[in-house]
Amino acid sequence: MFRNESRKITSVLCKCFGIEFLQVAEDITHDTFLKALETWTYKGVPPDPVAWLYVVAKNQARNYLKRNTLFLEKISPALQYLNSERQDMDIDTSDQHIRDSELQMLFAICHPSISSESQVGLALKILCGFGIDEIATAFLTSREVINKRLFRAKDTLRRIKADIEMPPDSEIEKRLDAVLTTIYLLFSEGYYSECQDSVLREDFCMEAIRLTALLLENKQTHQPRVDALMALMYFQASRFPARRAGNREIVLYDDQDESLWDQVLIARGAFHLRAASTGSSLSTYHLEAAIAYWHTIKEDTPQKWENILSLFDQLLQIQYSPVAALNRTFALFKVKGPGEAIAVAEKLELTDNHYYFTLLGTLYLKVDQEKARAYLQKAYLLARTSPDKHTILKKMATCNKS
């Protein structure tokens, strides 16, 4: 509850004050929760805790306004708004206004003037309510690095005076693309991070889904590619329980018990994939969602891999990426056999990537045992996580046996 409410309060305060006072909004939110800690702990949780938080946040905001003359001058419009309605409701905390503020903050944070890494960090901190330590853990870096990164990003937003408004219709397409990229990265950070804290990682993914839901609720941003991204994320998230089923480490796709795949999330994914199939443009999210859809069927059929291969072909045409090319090679192997796949794979030369060597090793298993072993050894040296190392060792064992 604290995390949910903190992000709402920060968004609403920041919307009211302007982006220049993002830090002030964050501080007021933080003080509100400290006050809750020092009060509720000893006096008991109030009957309506959320309302209590809003009242305290508003009071803190008002006190801040009274004290800080610089603040007074700079945000006089907001101040008038606060004063005029002082008798009853100072700051609009209706659900609709909270949602609008969050969506507008999302666009402000995904401003083209700051790096995508910082956008993800800011989104996690402000829109999702994560702490610096949690963000640092997920990014496998130190608190200082994250603090510096966020400080610089906030500084930029302040300098350019980013609006906390929805972009005009003329810009919405481009700005929406930036927002989707950030949400996609946020989800990937949770899904593929090497951080071992699976609860935290899943929380990141669920936050990405929540932010996408905000976009889908709004007419201006409810577009087919947003549905496609949502479908992609639901399909991937459906495997969380199966990934978690191991004792300590993540269970990789091939070893998962598919009866643990969350059928409700798969159905939601399918719903959004259908909803995405309108309009004339085909985005990378559409293709990735379709590939993810085929992965929700565990059984290997020719049809499955032919479809996946053709989807990868289209994906690479729209946007080439080494990782997608690598994954395409695996699909090619499933459809055409090792010979053709090896020829394509060896041209990729992704020599710093352990997946690349794992794939080459796998492709060579039935062709040339010596080469298979050599590639898997290279992969083992490059792999960083123990589930990955474990998979490679298992493959090496099969090549020793035969």
Add this chain to the structure above:
Amino acid sequence: MDEYALIMRHEDGLKIASPEQIQIWMQQTMDWIAGIKAKEKYVSGTGLLFADAKVVKSNKMITNGPFGDIKETIGGLIVVKAESVEEAAEFAKGCPVLQGEGNTVEVRKIATH
């Protein structure tokens, strides 16, 4: 049976705590207090806010903080009933504040006539 104040001293590390962490601390502290209440040994307690704290010095100068000179400062206190200072100290052992390195809980008997 005497009353003892358990005085929690900790760093104002709260400035960096996430909302989630604050919620966890709150739950832990409430559980701790509930355990003492269950034994009918709890008298009262209060948190002390770090925000807006002032210190008035002997020259009547008012400063912010008390955070300049000492790292650990009083964050809250509870009063418990106990047969001995040892029993009160046992209660103090369960205080979640002690998870933070350098944090302390001071046990002091409350003076009576």
